[in-house]
Amino acid sequence: MTVDTLRLTAEDAMRLVERGEVSSRELWEAYRAAIDERDGELHCYLTLTGEPEGDGVPIALKDVIGTKGVETTAGSKILKGYVPVYDSTVAARVKEAGLPLLGKTNTDEFAMGSSTENSAFGPSHNPWDPTRVPGGSGGGSAAAVAAGLAPWALGSDTGGSIKQPAALCGIVGLRPTYGTVSRYGIVAFASSLDQVGPTTKTVRDCALLYRVIAGRDPMDSTTADAPPVDLPEAEDLKGVRVGVPRELNEAEGIEPGVREAVERAIELCRTLGAEVGETSLPRSVDYGLSCYYLIAPAEASSNLARYDGVRYGLRVTDGGYHGMVERTRDEGFGDEPKRRIMLGAYALSAGYYEAFYGQAQKVRTVIADEHRAAFESFDVLVSPTSPTVAFALGAKAQDPLAMYLSDLLTIPSCMAGLPGLNIPCGLSDGLPVGLQLVGPQFSENTLFRVGHALERALDFDYVPERLR
Amino acid sequence: MAITREQVEHVARLAHLALTDEELDRFGEQLGAILEAVGKVSELDLTDVEPTSHPLDLVNVWREDEPQPSLPREEALANAPETEDGFFKVPPAVGPEPDL
Numbered sequence: 001m002t003v004d005t006l007r008l009t010a011e012d013a014m015r016l017v018e019r020g021e022v023s024s025r026e027l028w029e030a031y032r033a034a035i036d037e038r039d040g041e042l043h044c045y046l047t048l049t050g051e052p053e054g055d056g057v058p059i060a061l062k063d064v065i066g067t068k069g070v071e072t073t074a075g076s077k078i079l080k081g082y083v084p085v086y087d088s089t090v091a092a093r094v095k096e097a098g099l100p101l102l103g104k105t106n107t108d109e110f111a112m113g114s115s116t117e118n119s120a121f122g123p124s125h126n127p128w129d130p131t132r133v134p135g136g137s138g139g140g141s142a143a144a145v146a147a148g149l150a151p152w153a154l155g156s157d158t159g160g161s162i163k164q165p166a167a168l169c170g171i172v173g174l175r176p177t178y179g180t181v182s183r184y185g186i187v188a189f190a191s192s193l194d195q196v197g198p199t200t201k202t203v204r205d206c207a208l209l210y211r212v213i214a215g216r217d218p219m220d221s222t223t224a225d226a227p228p229v230d231l232p233e234a235e236d237l238k239g240v241r242v243g244v245p246r247e248l249n250e251a252e253g254i255e256p257g258v259r260e261a262v263e264r265a266i267e268l269c270r271t272l273g274a275e276v277g278e279t280s281l282p283r284s285v286d287y288g289l290s291c292y293y294l295i296a297p298a299e300a301s302s303n304l305a306r307y308d309g310v311r312y313g314l315r316v317t318d319g320g321y322h323g324m325v326e327r328t329r330d331e332g333f334g335d336e337p338k339r340r341i342m343l344g345a346y347a348l349s350a351g352y353y354e355a356f357y358g359q360a361q362k363v364r365t366v367i368a369d370e371h372r373a374a375f376e377s378f379d380v381l382v383s384p385t386s387p388t389v390a391f392a393l394g395a396k397a398q399d400p401l402a403m404y405l406s407d408l409l410t411i412p413s414c415m416a417g418l419p420g421l422n423i424p425c426g427l428s429d430g431l432p433v434g435l436q437l438v439g440p441q442f443s444e445n446t447l448f449r450v451g452h453a454l455e456r457a458l459d460f461d462y463v464p465e466r467l468r
Numbered sequence: 469m470a471i472t473r474e475q476v477e478h479v480a481r482l483a484h485l486a487l488t489d490e491e492l493d494r495f496g497e498q499l500g501a502i503l504e505a506v507g508k509v510s511e512l513d514l515t516d517v518e519p520t521s522h523p524l525d526l527v528n529v530w531r532e533d534e535p536q537p538s539l540p541r542e543e544a545l546a547n548a549p550e551t552e553d554g555f556f557k558v559p560p561a562v563g564p565e566p567d568l
Binding site for chain 1 (some may be wrong): 475480484485492495498499501502503504505509514516520523529537543544548550561562563
């Protein structure tokens with residue numbers, strides 16, 4: 001039978017394999033054929049694997065996820081040629097579940113960026129309009145799923161790297177509660193924020209893949225036990241309290257087309273039986289971005305100290321040891337990691353620590369408290385995921401601050417360790433708009449329920465118009 | 469908030485980055501703009517607020533103190549740019565320290 005990789009959900013693919021209507025290998029080959037056809041234009045993949053292993057539905061992994069025997073670069077020249085000698089826990093879980101690896105997907109270097117333009121290996125392109133970015137940092141995974149080049153994929157999210165590309169590519173993306181998914185074997189960016197999560201076509205696919213990867217891991221002491229995952233069934237929202245945080249929905253820079261699509265989705269919540277009310281996160285939006293761009297770079301400057309040309313990756317020799325380390329880092333890192341390393345080193349340096357890093361950690365408490373207060377009255381908070389639809393390649397590449405604003409609406413909940421789900425909620429000028437659903441810690445099942453009911457009612461067609 | 473060229477050089481040295489003159493100029497300008505934006509956190513009076521370093525309330529996660537297998541030496545060295553006799557090999561590290 002012919003496999004329509006553009007339309008087939010992972011859940012349906014699973015059913016086809018179970019019924020013996022298509023073999024796991026045939027599925028893998030169908031996606032490989034789609035990759036051969038379309039990835040030249042889209043550049044979702046950095047590495048393709050040679051042979052499928054497993055009897056399930058194939059998967060793509062973002063290139064920050066360590067895979068034994070398969071090159072893992074994190075989109076950086078400094079890790080070019082690095083082949084892990086062990087699997088990350090999520091790669092091992094995916095393997096145990098029988099999901100064959102299609103390949104490793106493109107990412108901004110060290111997951112630092114919102115467009116994939118910071119990848120040392122060139123940007124990915126948005127399947128809805130290849131002159132535009134797919135979002136980032138997990139743009140490769142999101143574009144691959146949207147373009148039928150993978151049934152589902154895993155990404156990583158520090159300040160929006162799963163949710164924002166999912167929004168820009170018109171698919172589903174979950175940033176799980178901090179600590180529910182192991183980071184063992186993941187290339188670290190900012191350890192108090194990094195989280196691994198699924199990128200899929202539907203909310204049910206997302207729940208199925210989250211079920212595979214979630215749970216405590218003895219190899220990562222920051223993991224916590226997650227409640228068992230319920231596959232969402234309900235098509236109404238009766239009894240659900242939906243909060244609309246004013247600041248997240250009225251922030252400067254939200255495009256009118258994005259606002260309209262989100263307002264329609266909020267109205268739909270009411271139609272489906274939810275109680276909808278306004279709420280407020282006054283300081284989370286105003287100060288979230290500043291807080292993030294102090295804490296994340298500070299942690300990055302520490303995490304990226306390991307790239308010294310000694311144990312793995314690039315080495316550029318220049319006289320003695322210190323010269324070697326400095327030359328290696330200057331040639332191996334691209335501009336964005338260098339900027340963030342220096343920003344972090346500055347924020348942590350003597351004389352500035354209290355004013356910058358210490359103060360940012362206190363702002364983080366304020367953000368968490370504001371969300372906690374909102375969840376006393378609401379089960380889920382809704383807003384746009386990204387203030388804009390996919391923007392043109394090059395539009396923000398020379399202006400780091402403009403690029404940082406792409407994550408204005410995803411960052412606050414990340415700072416508080418909260419789960420967030422993106423679902424597509426409509427089009428603006430022919431490009432997808434993403435709706436962000438945020439819940440209290442460990443509320444993934446609520447997010448799946450709300451996301452699923454909305455997805456059914458919205459009936460968004462996730463196949464990019466130009467590929468239909 | 470402007471950052472001086474000396475400060476940029478100092479931070480680059482702290483971060484072990486040998487930056488070119490062009491990079492020092494460019495990053496100096498960009499860091500100045502970013503620091504001005506993120507400096508916004510100082511507007512808030514948070515004297516009595518506790519800092520958050522981690523979003524979960526996990527304290528002292530223990531495991532049994534039992535030896536576990538670790539990577540064989542050849543695998544641990546597999547990605548190293550240079551090795552000798554089962555060790556990572558680096559250029560001479562003695563000599564003048566960089567000025568921090």
